[in-house]
Amino acid sequence: xxxxxxxxxxIGRYSFDELHxxxxxxxxxxxxxxxxTMVPGQDIVWLYDPDDVATVLDDRTPGMYxxxxxxxxxxKYRKDRPNVYRTAGLLPxxxxxxxxxxxxxxxxxxSPQNVRxxxxxxxxxxxxxxxxxxxxxxxxxxxxxxxxxPLVSRLNLELICLLAFDVRxxxxxxxQMDPGSLSSRLxxxxxxxxxxxxxxxxxxxxxRYFETPAYRRLRKAQEFMEKTAVELVSQKLLYFNEDQxxxxxxxxxxxxxxxxxxxxxxxxxxxxxxxxxxxxxAGVHTTSYTTAFALYHLGLHGATAQxxxxxxxxxxxxxxxxxxxxxxxxxxxASYCRAVLKETxxxxxxxxxxxxxxxRDHVLGGxxxxxxxxxxxxxxxxxxxEAYFRDPQLFLPERWMRETKEPVHPHLVLPFGHGMRSxxxxxxxxxxxxxxxxxxx
Numbered sequence: 001x002x003x004x005x006x007x008x009x010x011i012g013r014y015s016f017d018e019l020h021x022x023x024x025x026x027x028x029x030x031x032x033x034x035x036x037t038m039v040p041g042q043d044i045v046w047l048y049d050p051d052d053v054a055t056v057l058d059d060r061t062p063g064m065y066x067x068x069x070x071x072x073x074x075x076k077y078r079k080d081r082p083n084v085y086r087t088a089g090l091l092p093x094x095x096x097x098x099x100x101x102x103x104x105x106x107x108x109x110x111s112p113q114n115v116r117x118x119x120x121x122x123x124x125x126x127x128x129x130x131x132x133x134x135x136x137x138x139x140x141x142x143x144x145x146x147x148x149x150p151l152v153s154r155l156n157l158e159l160i161c162l163l164a165f166d167v168r169x170x171x172x173x174x175x176q177m178d179p180g181s182l183s184s185r186l187x188x189x190x191x192x193x194x195x196x197x198x199x200x201x202x203x204x205x206x207x208r209y210f211e212t213p214a215y216r217r218l219r220k221a222q223e224f225m226e227k228t229a230v231e232l233v234s235q236k237l238l239y240f241n242e243d244q245x246x247x248x249x250x251x252x253x254x255x256x257x258x259x260x261x262x263x264x265x266x267x268x269x270x271x272x273x274x275x276x277x278x279x280x281x282a283g284v285h286t287t288s289y290t291t292a293f294a295l296y297h298l299g300l301h302g303a304t305a306q307x308x309x310x311x312x313x314x315x316x317x318x319x320x321x322x323x324x325x326x327x328x329x330x331x332x333x334a335s336y337c338r339a340v341l342k343e344t345x346x347x348x349x350x351x352x353x354x355x356x357x358x359x360r361d362h363v364l365g366g367x368x369x370x371x372x373x374x375x376x377x378x379x380x381x382x383x384x385x386e387a388y389f390r391d392p393q394l395f396l397p398e399r400w401m402r403e404t405k406e407p408v409h410p411h412l413v414l415p416f417g418h419g420m421r422s423x424x425x426x427x428x429x430x431x432x433x434x435x436x437x438x439x440x441x
Contacts, residue, residue: 002039004203016198019352023381033365038202044374045364050388050409052364053354053377057411057418061359066421067094068355069374073200073207073215074193077222078274084226086270089278090424094357099420104267105275106424108260115427116327117255118163122435123325125162129155130320130439132172148295152436153187153288159432160283164276165232166256185224190281192221222277229276233258233269279425286350287429290415291436293348294340297395305340305397306441312336313441325435337437339397341430342413346383347395349415350423353377379414388412 006012007022014022023046026034032049047053059066075092078085087093090102108114133145145151154171161167170176171183178184196218200207207215236258257279261272298306316333317323356375361368369375384392390399390406398404416423423429 002037002042004038007202016202019198020380023352023378024384027378027381031365033367039204042202042374044376045369046376046378047353047364048378048382048385049365050382050411053379053382053414054409054411055362055364056356056358056375056377057354057414059359059362064359065095065099066419067098067357067359068421069357070201070355071197072205073196073218074222076208077219081226084230084270085274086268087274089274091278091282101267101271101274102420102424104264105261105271107264108257109425109428112427114260115431118428119325119327119330119431119435121162122159122432123439125158126155126432126435126439127320129158129172129436149288149292150187152291153284154183155436156284156287156291156432157183157187157280160279161232162256163428164257164279164283165236166259167232167235182228186228186280187284189221189224190284192217193225193281194285196221225277225280226273229273229280233273233276237262237269283425283429287433290341290344290348290350290429291433294344294433294437295440297344297347298340301395302397305395308336308397309340309437309441313438316438320439325438330431330434334434334438335401336397337434337441339400340437341433342400343395343397345415346389346413349380349383349413351415352381353379354414354417354421377414379412383412 006014007016009015014025026036026046027048032047033052034046034048036044036046038044047056057066071088071092075088078088087097087101090098090105093101129151133151151172154176158169158171161169161171169183175181176183196214199214200212200218206212211219236256240259240262258272258276261267261275298309312334316325316329354377358369358371358373358375360371363369364375382388386392388409399406411418416426416429
């Protein structure tokens with residue numbers, strides 16, 4: 001009957017919300033390669049050895065694109081709405097269709113210069129965010145926030161909307177803090193959708209035949225996010241010519257992502273709406289979790305790290321109210337801040353690993369694994385093993401500094417994925433997180 005029952009709340013020993021725990025348990029029991037049958041005919045092979053991970057992720061089978069099985073319910077939702085979407089978007093789509101849209105959409109995000117153009121706006125909004133947080137602190141009291149996640153999620157939503165659509169939601173204002181506000185509902189919809197991905201990806205997928213509770217939650221959340229994405233893109237389209245004139249005259253600081261996409265003749269409006277929806281879905285909680293974990297590790301284990309990061313931030317921002325963070329600073333002077341971020345992503349990556357569907361037969365861990373097998377790497381577990389890191393459970397940003405750097409297998413720390421299917425907004429996410437870490441230090 002398969003192992004799916006082990007993930008049912010109250011019955012099984014595992015949870016889709018804690019895949020790192022089940023991954024650790026399987027590694028301890030079975031070793032560096034594990035085959036798990038979720039339901040008959042649906043196997044997953046979990047990989048822990050970075051050499052095996054390299055074999056899978058570096059595969060360059062001619063004429064084939066890296067594929068994965070993910071966001072299958074989201075794929076159905078979008079394919080059921082051809083009036084809105086031309087494809088299912090970057091997350092679930094595979095093959096040549098995926099590369100056709102990926103190769104165009106990444107143009108606005110993959111260039112370091114394009115990402116640096118967003119730095120002034122990112123720093124300005126982050127500075128405003130930190131100022132508002134400090135204003136909430138009572139006189140004579142320390143700068144203490146009990147639950148940082150909802151607040152930093154609002155910051156990241158604000159950044160996504162400005163950089164993608166050139167729109168300010170004022171997400172951390174008193175009005176937008178209301179549960180019924182646009183920003184609150186967008187955050188809730190993104191969280192609901194993401195919480196439904198794994199339960200709908202695995203198992204019998206009965207939602208393909210009738211609307212299950214999980215699919216219903218996903219559908220309702222996506223309807224709201226879709227409505228918002230359509231409105232934001234439509235607004236940008238309405239004022240597109242006017243914005244281009246302002247840009248040409250110098251009144252407009254930099255192009256938003258939607259402006260870049262609307263100017264691209266190879267993209268259809270449906271593709272742009274799909275990308276807008278993906279940014280709202282994937283661009284908020286991923287960076288928020290990572291930032292929260294960075295602050296957690298600094299607070300719990302990093303007195304020395306806190307002090308070193310503070311000194312670096314003070315050097316970059318002698319007067320936080322007046323000084324700005326420049327591109328050159330992030331590239332050279334913020335080396336320890338980058339080390340803090342990388343060490344955070346080693347211990348708590350955005351995902352436990354990287355998913356792939358094998359394009360051809362491979363030998364992995366001494367076993368013949370056939371083409372078409374679903375592979376999921378277990379980088380988070382591997383990164384916590386003594387075989388690959390000294391004191392792996394300790395938070396040690398110094399291990400990434402040039403003067404004290406340790407040799408690390410290149411396929412161990414992969415928080416943004418790998419190769420052609422790596423996170424399309426990686427540079428933008430890293431830039432936003434670095435700016436916030438420097439501003440709050």
